[in-house]
Amino acid sequence: MSIEKSTIQNLRQDYRSASLNEEDVNQNPYLQFEKWFSEALNAKVLEPNAMTLATADANCIPQARIVLLKEFTEQGFVFYTNYDSAKGKQIAENPHAALLFFWGDLERQIRIEGVVEKVSDDESTQYFQSRPKGSQLGALASPQSQTIPNRKFLEDKLNSLVEEYGVKDIPKPEHWGGYRVIPNKIEFWQGRSNRLHDRLAYVQEKDQSWKFERLAP
Numbered sequence: 001m002s003i004e005k006s007t008i009q010n011l012r013q014d015y016r017s018a019s020l021n022e023e024d025v026n027q028n029p030y031l032q033f034e035k036w037f038s039e040a041l042n043a044k045v046l047e048p049n050a051m052t053l054a055t056a057d058a059n060c061i062p063q064a065r066i067v068l069l070k071e072f073t074e075q076g077f078v079f080y081t082n083y084d085s086a087k088g089k090q091i092a093e094n095p096h097a098a099l100l101f102f103w104g105d106l107e108r109q110i111r112i113e114g115v116v117e118k119v120s121d122d123e124s125t126q127y128f129q130s131r132p133k134g135s136q137l138g139a140l141a142s143p144q145s146q147t148i149p150n151r152k153f154l155e156d157k158l159n160s161l162v163e164e165y166g167v168k169d170i171p172k173p174e175h176w177g178g179y180r181v182i183p184n185k186i187e188f189w190q191g192r193s194n195r196l197h198d199r200l201a202y203v204q205e206k207d208q209s210w211k212f213e214r215l216a217p
Helices: 005-009 029-042 086-093 121-130 133-141 151-165
Strands: 050-056 062-068 071-073 076-082 096-103 108-118 176-190 198-204 210-215
Touching: 029 071, 029 108, 029 176, 050 076, 050 086, 062 076, 062 086, 076 086, 076 121, 121 176, 133 151
Parallel strands: none
Antiparallel strands: 050 062, 050 096, 071 076, 076 176, 096 108, 108 176, 176 198, 198 210
């Protein structure tokens, strides 16, 4: 391998663009998320809804990947996928997950931990029907996370589906739909100089209220 260890170790960025103080944040973590998400949109961050989703199977072996946030309310954070995918199988075995948003341009990240449930079939169908036709066909064509022989396998399957459906409506596959991550902890991180970053966390209490605390960086 040609990259020197020292080259990696010397990669450093000093964060100076903003601070995060208790008096500046909303006491409702969802409203604080909405504020930061809006600022990411206004800053034209590339795909601000891209988030790392971490799941683990029944043996607590983790996996992580990028998925796209498609809705957030005070009921939770929603993404869509193939239920038979690796993440879908892990969620079925262990319905706990973590989400991570990182917006480097704003020197910010948001960490979310919680439990996972499926959204209703009506919600999944409504979203599926709003997708571009190519994305709908892709959901039908791809046996997500399964081993396939080659790229041609997917292309042949897609071409077959294009011929089958033509201009007809494409039904949502039974194996495809949404999940909602229902948080019990949401942490907002603002990069600061000398690695003394600001970390403010909301932790849900048994009565569903939120406890607010500052964490050491």
